[in-house]
Amino acid sequence: MKKIIITGKNGQLANSLFNFGKSRFEIYPLDKKEFDIRNYEKCESIIFKYKPDYIINTAAYTAVDLAETDKKLAYEVDSTGAENLARCIAKIGGKLLHISTDFVFDGKNNIPYKTDDICNPINTYGKSKLSGEKFILNYPNTMVLRTSWLYSSFGKNFCTTMLKLHKNFHTKKIPLKVVSDQKGSPTSCESLSMICFKFLETLKFDNNLDRIYHWSDAGISSWYDFSKEIGRLGKKYSIIESPAEVIPIKSIEYLTQAERPKFSVLNCKRTEEVLGVKQLEWEIELENVIKSINKKDFNSILK
Secondary structure (H helix, E strand, O other): OOEEEEEOOOOHHHHHHHHHHOOOOEEEEEOOOOOOOOOHHHHHHHHHHHOOOEEEEOOOOOOOOHHHOOHHHHHHHHHHHHHHHHHHHHHOOOEEEEEEEHHHOOOOOOOOEOOOOOOOOOOHHHHHHHHHHHHHOOOOOEEEEEEOOEEOOOOOOHHHHHHHHHHHHHHHOOOEEEEOOOEEOOEEHHHHHHHHHHHHHHOOOOOOOOOEEEOOOEOOEEHHHHHHHHHHHHHHOOOOOOOOOEEEEOHHHOOOOOOOOOEOOEOOHHHHHHHOOOOOEHHHHHHHHHHHOOHHHHHHHHO
16 A cells, blocks of 8 residues: 655644545654645655655645745745755655645736646745646656645635624624635646546656646635525525625625635646546535534534
8 A cells, every 4th residue: 555644744634635645555644743835854854754755745835924024934935845855755755746826926817827837926825836846747746736726625614704703793693795806727636636536646757758737626616605505505404594695795895815816717627638537516525525524523613
């Protein structure tokens, strides 16, 4: 049975990857205390200890707004940490699947971004992730998989946060204001996990080929559309009593430290062709996720 280290153990994607692959692989999920990827010597020590066939790197500095004032840490995790993994895994002949982001693009497109489109990130998070991509692709047996608007039934993310807000705002009878002029593709961790393992099981990490791929669920949504559908499905599956009224607003009305791309939809055709898979609509994937939420577990998230 092949061995996999999954970094970012406490994150939603790592949790989903572990559940998805534990019956087929020997998986070691490690958190930042167990595996500090920022420190090269510690990174080397862990990789030499476990001798994994693969590393799936989900570790990232994902606090997009905080990254604007904590640039050093963002780059340490997203750039230096990624290179440390690539450099160390190369020494034992293993392979690295690195999870990246739609935020490497500036959002000025009006058609989905292809893997070879010019990257021009507009915030620190996007810049640090792009830097990590460039570093790891200097090493053999590495691959970058960009994704977008990731959510799950696990932990704190847009889906679980929005369910909580729907519940609270409906109770207080006040409207929920959500940005409507940022467009992307919501992606479930379950969908992305399936693709990650498809890559590991079916594709050689050929160093002579393009090693950047995209995966998201199908369709284009705004955060407003996404939040409306979360509320509707939350009620349908009795996670919440009723959704709050949702009012669309412009980005300029909801100021944040970090600028977000206005359009960050990813073109996933190449991934579909290479792996022989088909994207499902984001609404279908969202319904599957919300159906899977245990109401008792969700109530613990609300506290």
